[in-house]
Amino acid sequence: MTSNDKIYYREGIPVPETPAAENSPDFWKKTTIVGKALPRVDAYDRVSGTALFPSDILLPNMIYGVILRSPHPHARVKRIDIAEAQKMQGVRAIITGESAEAKGITWQYRDQQVPLFDPHCRFEGEVVAAVAADTWYQASDAARAIKVDYEILAFVADYEKALDEGAARVQDKGNLLNEETYERGDIKKGLAQADLVLEETYHTPCELHTPLELHGCVANWERDRLTIWESSQGVYAVQAKIAQALALPLSKIRVKGHYMGGGFGSKLSPGKYTVICSLLAKKTGRPVKLLLSREETYLCVGNRPATTMRLKAGIKKDGTLTALEFECSGPSGAYPAGGAQLVDWLARDLYQCDHVRTSSKDVLINAGPARPFRAPGHPQGAWALEQMIDALAAEIGMDPVELRLKNIPLRSQARAENPPYTTTGLRQCLEEGAKEFKWQATLKEIRNHNRKEGHRKRGIGVGACLWIAGGGGPPSTVILKMYKDGSINLNMGASDIGTGTKTVMAQVAAEELGVNPQVIQIEHADTATTQFATPSGGSKTVPTEAPTVRNAAISLKRALLAMAAEDLEVAMEELEYVGDEIVWSKDRTKKIKVTDVSRLNRRGEVIGVGYRGPNPADKVVNPFAAHFCEVEVNTLTGEIEILRFLGVHDSGRVMNRLTFDNQVYGGIVMGIGLGLTECRQLDESQTGKLCNKNWHDYKLPTALDVPQAMTSLAVELDDPECNNTGAKGLGEPVTIPTAAALANALYMATGVRFTRAPISPMAVTRELSKKKKG
Amino acid sequence: MLPTFSYVRPDKLEQAVKHLETERAAIHAGGTDLLGCLRERIMDTRLLVSISGIKELSGIKEIAGGGLRIGALTTISAIAENKLVRDKYPGLARGAAEVASPQLRNQGTLGGNLCQKPRCWYYRGEFHCLRKGGNRCFALKGENQFHAIFGHDNICVFSHPSDTAPVLVALGADVHVLGPSGKRTIAVADLHVLPADDVLADTVLKQAEIITHITIPAPARHLYTSYRKVRARRSWDFALAGAALALVMDGPRVARAKVVLSGCAPVPWPSIAAEQVLTGRNLTPEIMAKAARAAVAAAKPLAGNEYKVAMCRGMLEEELQKAGQGGSR
Incomplete structure (x- = not known):
């Protein structure tokens, strides 16, 4: 990402600048603690239960909030009768759009402002009223007892019909929200230059967010000061949005994050529930806990929008891509939410191609608004592009790995001025991956196997990607405090969303300061006590925070060197910080242990402040990846078994081998969900309501659906330009090419191009029957 | 959210029956389905009668003649792991092992x-x-990819979720019931109700009747049993298409055949057509393919589940191939 890229994880929150970083150190040539497979610093707390998640918060006098939601995908609230509910046992407050507390309070769906309780409900699950009661059950029962008269309106649930004449209008201005085009070169020329042109239409399903910890918060007022414990990816994003909604000074809102049980983009910002919980707490004068039920989260905490993509590609016999014409459409839901955002990015930028035209249509339907979902747009785009590359390779008789290698760009073609990447590890990912996977040998083996009789056919597939962001950047401020005993407090605003951020930061500080990571205590994700950070998302937390931690350590060391110079009676500039000692460079026997420095002992502590410096000007920092997999298909039943999976990633320096590999495995599992099992099912033709709002009907892959043989391979290129740690983002590329690699493997196994995800046994059986009939 | 209800846990079977005579009472055994039904407000239950304290309802015993008696409260995992079950009816152990998670x-x-x-x-x-007392089946014209291809009569088109019932039907098992008017025995094959017979009833059990145990007749010599389940994901899922086989072999010849499909109909679905093809024949590739074809010949797929016809046929063909290779067990 270059500094002028607009990126989704900053949407809707004001982002301040940070002071310039001073004395940013040189790139590490060698590290001793960074890169090691160290267990997480909070592993014990997580497994023993001492880690407190927002769901665990129990405050004295706390009561419970429940939201009543529209059961209709499109309706207008005509009347709400709370008389009966109000009389029920334990009920302390009911808020509707008519309540004084809710008057004038608005909510922003991106650039669209609506009343918090909007009588015009545009999706199933939109808020209608809220109750606070002594117990969750009492609040739930009371919410059910609220009587609502709805005027039921016509709805549109199928995004492919949203622009049809006569389709119900989600918003007055019509259902076309946004249309974006991009062009470079001359697409006609590119197609004319091609020896072969292929065209195909691809579909990906809508995936629903379903992180383990439910969305929600606890809100507590102390006079005019509001404290919120929210399951969130970014406490500052929550603070900003709630301050705006409630018109409060930022200083009066304290948001605590600490532990949180998964977000994947759905917790980059708070929800209406956060405002409602705060209002209920204010009205009752009690702390209120409001956690959504699983059914509610399926309706209203966001999704990866479904997409329809048409891709026309031209290629020369030698494998030179000459043209890519890409059209996509996807639904934001009932409000602007980026329904087709970034879907075309890979078509624009992954492969060297002079003539590219893309267009994206974002449409409205009567369903829950989208939210960023791990690598927004990219897995969808990869589903189309990576299958197309595979098809082109087959047609021109070139190996699919080879064809990709042939078209690797060294510059970002889709950005103005075509800036180069600091590093492009795509070649290494493909080459080293193919070697590790034994691509060529397996190919031969599979051809022999598939020629034989029998209904179990095998296939291997490959998919590649880059991720548009992943370079991180300012703002970030980190404070390191060393106590006189040498133990350390690390203070940062960023959330650890389960990826191991805290562990990596402890490693960075330990690397610089010569201490054991275990003596580092991390204070983070609290708007009152830590510094501003953008939400943890976009695969940018490590590349943003790690260089800042390093800068803070350098600042701390400088302060210590100045103090030690007094003890050793030499010039500070002649001192070096080595391990846990400060050594005189002119006579290395002259040294002092850091904890023996007199002034440190007199003061009791010393502080270092680090700021995140800028990314390299005019260069792009993006991670790259390639995934390889092998599958076996039972052609009688349509069942698919994934035999093995290999994720090869260029994310610069590996900061911690364990957290790195875990990201890769987790991303592959999520990609398998997109490729094989997950799909939001709306009752499109009858009621528009969601059919599968539980963990049984919404099919996440289980442990038995993912292969035991999962391997993570790191292509560790030195990237001294990206930042002073050399780390690029990882959390998103890990799930981008996964589903496409599976589809390619399934093509080899069956001869069927599965253009529509998910590829369930149902889809396999359907397609194989079709093929048989010819 | 669960609705409000009362809860009793008697330790005598007769007391449980008595409690169940209360209006809007429901049996609580393992509760895995019940709690979901309550949360989803499918049943308007006011009294839960837990039978989990009634000791006599658990356990697996061999009965005279070599059959098995399985208490109704025996857990699914206990059945999957039980040596008697695994020895006598491997298909039942497999069916139990394929249940849920x-x-x-x-x-x-x-x-x-x-x-x-x-x-x-x-x-x-x-x-x-x-x-649920409404006036239409939403699945009939709606999203019906997981629904029935047999026995729905375009009335109510769900497919029966049990993995153990098809095996028990194939084995000719009986359920033994205690109710206010005493004991009775029902063949598992007669336990479930087709929508055409009564769309509001799931089973023939009457109010306050409790299944106490299941008996399975002794396995015939050279009985081969199996259960196969194809599903959209490999755990915690119901069958898209499945089959229980109980074949009595006489050398290579099938002397008696029971083929019961799961995931295909609102009740465990005995495939008489497939049984007829198999009975008295050797398990040749032609016969297997013919039986599999026969099994789905009368299928009435809906708009979204035509795939089930091919899947069911393919699954059955593969299962018969395995039976042919596995010989008599």
Whole structure:
């Protein structure tokens, strides 16, 4: 990402600048603690239960909030009768759009402002009223007892019909929200230059967010000061949005994050529930806990929008891509939410191609608004592009790995001025991956196997990607405090969303300061006590925070060197910080242990402040990846078994081998969900309501659906330009090419191009029957 | 959220029957299906009668003649792991092992598995469907990819969720019931009700009747049993297409055949057509293919589940191939 890229994880929150970083150190040539497979610093707390998640918060006098939601995908609230509910046992407050507390309070769906309780409900699950009661059950029962008269309106649930004449209008201005085009070169020329042109239409399903910890918060007022414990990816994003909604000074809102049980983009910002919980707490004068039920989260905490993509590609016999014409459409839901955002990015930028035209249509339907979902747009785009590359390779008789290698760009073609990447590890990912996977040998083996009789056919597939962001950047401020005993407090605003951020930061500080990571205590994700950070998302937390931690350590060391110079009676500039000692460079026997420095002992502590410096000007920092997999298909039943999976990633320096590999495995599992099992099912033709709002009907892959043989391979290129740690983002590329690699493997196994995800046994059986009939 | 209800846990079977005579009472055994039904407000239950304290309802015993008696409260995992079951009817052990997920198998019971409420996302969701007293089956014209291809008569089109029932039907098992008017025995094959017979009933059990145990006749010599389940994901899922086989072999010849499909009909679906093809024949590739074709010949797929016809045929063909290779067990 270059500094002028607009990126989704900053949407809707004001982002301040940070002071310039001073004395940013040189790139590490060698590290001793960074890169090691160290267990997480909070592993014990997580497994023993001492880690407190927002769901665990129990405050004295706390009561419970429940939201009543529209059961209709499109309706207008005509009347709400709370008389009966109000009389029920334990009920302390009911808020509707008519309540004084809710008057004038608005909510922003991106650039669209609506009343918090909007009588015009545009999706199933939109808020209608809220109750606070002594117990969750009492609040739930009371919410059910609220009587609502709805005027039921016509709805549109199928995004492919949203622009049809006569389709119900989600918003007055019509259902076309946004249309974006991009062009470079001359697409006609590119197609004319091609020896072969292929065209195909691809579909990906809508995936629903379903992180383990439910969305929600606890809100507590102390006079005019509001404290919120929210399951969130970014406490500052929550603070900003709630301050705006409630018109409060930022200083009066304290948001605590600490532990949180998964977000994947759905917790980059708070929800209406956060405002409602705060209002209920204010009205009752009690702390209120409001956690959504699983059914509610399926309706209203966001999704990866479904997409329809048409891709026309031209290629020369030698494998030179000459043209890519890409059209996509996807639904934001009932409000602007980026329904087709970034879907075309890979078509624009992954492969060297002079003539590219893309267009994206974002449409409205009567369903829950989208939210960023791990690598927004990219897995969808990869589903189309990576299958197309595979098809082109087959047609021109070139190996699919080879064809990709042939078209690797060294510059970002889709950005103005075509800036180069600091590093492009795509070649290494493909080459080293193919070697590790034994691509060529397996190919031969599979051809022999598939020629034989029998209904179990095998296939291997490959998919590649880059991720548009992943370079991180300012703002970030980190404070390191060393106590006189040498133990350390690390203070940062960023959330650890389960990826191991805290562990990596402890490693960075330990690397610089010569201490054991275990003596580092991390204070983070609290708007009152830590510094501003953008939400943890976009695969940018490590590349943003790690260089800042390093800068803070350098600042701390400088302060210590100045103090030690007094003890050793030499010039500070002649001192070096080595391990846990400060050594005189002119006579290395002259040294002092850091904890023996007199002034440190007199003061009791010393502080270092680090700021995140800028990314390299005019260069792009993006991670790259390639995934390889092998599958076996039972052609009688349509069942698919994934035999093995290999994720090869260029994310610069590996900061911690364990957290790195875990990201890769987790991303592959999520990609398998997109490729094989997950799909939001709306009752499109009858009621528009969601059919599968539980963990049984919404099919996440289980442990038995993912292969035991999962391997993570790191292509560790030195990237001294990206930042002073050399780390690029990882959390998103890990799930981008996964589903496409599976589809390619399934093509080899069956001869069927599965253009529509998910590829369930149902889809396999359907397609194989079709093929048989010819 | 669960509705408000009272809860009793008698330790005598007769007391349980008495409690169940209360209006809007329901049996709580393992609770794995019940709690979901309550949360989804499928049943308007005011009294839960837990039978989990009634010791005599658990356990697996050999009975005179070599059959088995399985208490209704025996957990699904106990059945999957039991040596007697595995030796005598490997297909039943397999069926039990294919149920849901490890946690649900540890908690769910055989009686409960037979009496599961229909699995249909309309029935389980906020849709006032025919089976809940409404006036239409939403699945008939709606999203019906997981639904029935047999026996639905375009009335109510869910497919029966049990993995143990098809095997028990194939084995000719009986359920033994105690109710206010005493004991009775029902063939598992007669336990479930087709929509055409009564769209509001899942089983023939009457109010306050409790399944106490299941008996399975002794395995014939050279009995081969199996259960196969094809599903959209490999754990915690119901059958898209499945089959229980009980074949009595006489050398290479099938002397007697029972083929019962799961995931295909609102009740465990005996495939008489396939049985007829197999009976008296050698398990040749031609016969297997013919039997598999016969099994789906009368299928009435809906708009979204035509794939089930091919899947069911393919699955059955593969299962018969295995039977042919496995010989008599």
